[in-house]
Amino acid sequence: MPKIENPLLLSLYSKVVDQVLSETNNIDEANRRLRDIGREVGSQIYLTTDIVDRTKDTITTREDVSKLVEIIFRVLYDKKPTLVDMETARGSVRVTDESCIWCQDVHLEGMAGFGYCEVFSGILESLLAFKGVEAKVFQEMCRATGADSCEWNIRLQ
Amino acid sequence: MAGDLERALSKLRTDNQVLGYSLMTKVGRPFISFSFPGDIFPRVKDSIKLYKSDLRLMTIDTEKGLVVLSPVDANWILTVLYIHELQLGVAIAKTKNVLRLLEGIELPPPPEDFEDSAEANLQVLQSIAIKAASTAPGASEAVMTSPQAKSLPSVAPAPKAAIEKQSPSPDDFYVLPTTIPKKGETHSNALSLDSVLCSEMKKVYRNFGFDVLMLVDGSRTVTQIAESMFQPNERVASFLKWAASKGIVALPEAKERTPEEKASPSMGRFVKCPLFEGDLSKVKSEDVPILKLCDGSRTPEKIAEETGSPQVRVIQVLALYRRLGLKMIGKAV
Numbered sequence: 001m002p003k004i005e006n007p008l009l010l011s012l013y014s015k016v017v018d019q020v021l022s023e024t025n026n027i028d029e030a031n032r033r034l035r036d037i038g039r040e041v042g043s044q045i046y047l048t049t050d051i052v053d054r055t056k057d058t059i060t061t062r063e064d065v066s067k068l069v070e071i072i073f074r075v076l077y078d079k080k081p082t083l084v085d086m087e088t089a090r091g092s093v094r095v096t097d098e099s100c101i102w103c104q105d106v107h108l109e110g111m112a113g114f115g116y117c118e119v120f121s122g123i124l125e126s127l128l129a130f131k132g133v134e135a136k137v138f139q140e141m142c143r144a145t146g147a148d149s150c151e152w153n154i155r156l157q
Numbered sequence: 158m159a160g161d162l163e164r165a166l167s168k169l170r171t172d173n174q175v176l177g178y179s180l181m182t183k184v185g186r187p188f189i190s191f192s193f194p195g196d197i198f199p200r201v202k203d204s205i206k207l208y209k210s211d212l213r214l215m216t217i218d219t220e221k222g223l224v225v226l227s228p229v230d231a232n233w234i235l236t237v238l239y240i241h242e243l244q245l246g247v248a249i250a251k252t253k254n255v256l257r258l259l260e261g262i263e264l265p266p267p268p269e270d271f272e273d274s275a276e277a278n279l280q281v282l283q284s285i286a287i288k289a290a291s292t293a294p295g296a297s298e299a300v301m302t303s304p305q306a307k308s309l310p311s312v313a314p315a316p317k318a319a320i321e322k323q324s325p326s327p328d329d330f331y332v333l334p335t336t337i338p339k340k341g342e343t344h345s346n347a348l349s350l351d352s353v354l355c356s357e358m359k360k361v362y363r364n365f366g367f368d369v370l371m372l373v374d375g376s377r378t379v380t381q382i383a384e385s386m387f388q389p390n391e392r393v394a395s396f397l398k399w400a401a402s403k404g405i406v407a408l409p410e411a412k413e414r415t416p417e418e419k420a421s422p423s424m425g426r427f428v429k430c431p432l433f434e435g436d437l438s439k440v441k442s443e444d445v446p447i448l449k450l451c452d453g454s455r456t457p458e459k460i461a462e463e464t465g466s467p468q469v470r471v472i473q474v475l476a477l478y479r480r481l482g483l484k485m486i487g488k489a490v
Contacts, residue, residue: 089381111488140335155389
């Protein structure tokens with residue numbers, strides 16, 4: 001039996017994904033819908049957690065963004081992201097998680113480009129916006145569709 | 158050669174921050190120029206003379222603007238005049254971008270005698286290149302193909318026919334952040350300033366289209382292109398879809414999709430199908446009929462129907478064999 005962390009969250013999220021996929025016409029739209037949901041969830045997370053207290057008032061550098069992402073991971077998942085890459089692209093911060101909580105034991109076929117964990121893109125985008133960072137976040141790779149890890153790209157505007 | 162050179166230089170011509178440029182010989186004689194103020198040439202020539210073969214990349218702050226000099230090869234120097242307000246780093250980066258485009262073009266050495274900055278110099282350069290190619294052993298094939306680029310206006314009607322032939326709309330193409338766009342049939346035509354396609358592209362996308370096309374090389378992903386331009390993926394993807402509909406770029410993923418998928422934008426119904434790859438000899442005999450059908454193509458409902466078992470019973474069996482490696486495969490059908 002695969003070891004599932006937080007099965008309640010997973011079951012609820014699986015239901016959300018099923019619902020989104022049944023209501024959308026293509027993968028782009030489904031990804032967008034999941035990001036929208038994430039943005040809405042983001043404000044709730046910002047209200048109910050101590051992210052606000054644990055982070056700097058003003059986020060100005062990519063190092064600050066990286067630190068913020070680490071705090072978000074700590075608060076939401078009680079762990080560190082596998083990698084926060086600030087070097088590869090000048091305008092982006094890439095976050096890698098090899099044990100992503102959202103797509104545990106999810107196997108998708110023929111759905112290349114679908115970001116099962118796009119909800120987290122929306123959450124990140126929303127939390128960054130609350131800290132004054134304008135960014136577009138999207139999932140670049142997903143374990144559910146066969147990648148080794150889940151990867152999000154935070155494109156700073 | 159001339160077409161490629163023209164295309165590379167057109168990048169400068171269409172840049173609002175470029176006041177003028179000149180392709181100069183190694184001794185500082187202007188060969189091909191565009192809006193480059195004549196009174197700056199002596200100063201540029203002096204600078205070139207000063208550094209001679211040691212010239213790498215040099216900037217001169219003049220009353221007309223910022224001049225960036227950079228050697229293209231042993232015979233040629235590219236000189237670009239930028240507006241005063243432009244940051245030095247940006248000016249250098251812009252010049253380097255054009256130099257990158259010139260890298261793949263083999264420019265022949267300048268003729269011994271020529272008129273400074275004459276319009277016909279481009280053709281002179283081309284005829285030298287063709288002559289050199291025709292005297293080189295085994296080069297006849299290359300010469301046979303080169304006349305296509307001989308005169309830009311003469312090739313203009315052909316791409317027009319190509320545009321008419323292609324009727325897909327931008328929505329027929331599918332672009333993901335990981336998609337690697339390739340150059341399409343009309344790519345070079347879109348970069349030719351006098352083509353209909355170029356005018357159409359400029360009308361809709363202005364210089365943005367040029368910039369994206371310059372980065373389409375068959376190896377960069379949409380994300381990488383967007384990142385190097387500091388632009389959102391969506392904007393780049395939207396342009397690429399348009400460009401694909403005109404044959405300017407080719408999107409491999411779109412080609413790989415089946416005609417059914419292409420015809421319908423819908424991805425179908427999302428289902429989860431159990432897949433059991435374990436050893437059937439180790440499972441209880443009463444569960445075998447259900448597990449035999451767990452091949453990743455049937456839903457639990459379908460399995461229940463085919464085995465005549467209640468759906469609850471199927472779910473019970475599936476749950477039981479999760480620990481023996483049974484997976485649920487999500488897919489759109």
